[in-house]
Amino acid sequence: MTVNQIRPAHVDDAAELTQVAARAVKNDGFDDNAVARFMPGLRVNLALIAAGLVFVAEGDDGVLQGWVSVRPTGIGGLILLEGIFVEPAHSRRGAGSRLFSTAVGLSRKLAGNVILINSSPSSVDFYARLGANKIGATPFVFSPDVELTMFAFTIPPV
Template sequence: MEKRIRRARMEEREALTLLALRSKASWGYDEAFMTACREELVMTSERMRGWVEVAESKGERVGFIELKPENGGRVRVVSLFVDPDHMGEGWGRRLWDRAVSLAERKGCQELILDADPHAEEFYSRMGAKTVGKVVSGSITRRMLPLMRFVLPPNRESDQG
């Protein structure tokens, strides 16, 4: 149980919300910005009943992903957060690979996401392409990169 990614549990709502807030704040956003986007980052019971997976290292939560199936063979990456204390350890890639693997198992052809501008480079390294801009759900007039990743045909997954 050194390192693993597993299904999230309902009782982890608050811990995952706090992890998301720490991760978002690590980009240097001010208190006003964090207050404005807080509601969007809260992991509600409804969200937790969806497709949420937690990365663990030595029993500690180090990150999570939240995915949402959409029409047309798409999966939306709603959240991908890594605790700032564990950034640079490969957890972002592991979580991304897990998202790809889960999407493949559901027969989906692509991942789509509204990226934080600071994370656009990470998603580009993962193979996602910026295909447009979308309005932020919490900050008026803030535009976010809309990104798309097309799953390769017959990709073999190493993420059980």
């Protein structure tokens, strides 16, 4: 099933969005213990929902397929991609790309010119295909044994 719409998230979506993130990470090969350690980084931020910085992909049937969240950093033009999470049943069907495109559009509205991405090991190829440039690596704050690849995506002019 393809993405029917991308819409702003609602506060009442929060629990389901967090579960989508947990299932996506588990699908990437992490076990329940790892997901529990990662949970502070997987839980959707209610303040970002209220600020209109979280968007949801829905299918024709209204089922949530994934979500994306961005955050301004306060450093001129730099936007942080908080995360893109896609329900495993909808992985590799365009939802992630549509959500990233939404993040780019939203970042433009926030006067962003670069999106900073901390990618899980399983998403490195995804961000590279989208045109993001690898700029380094960092340990995941909630599980330092997991190394995240850092990318910078330059937002193209309109």
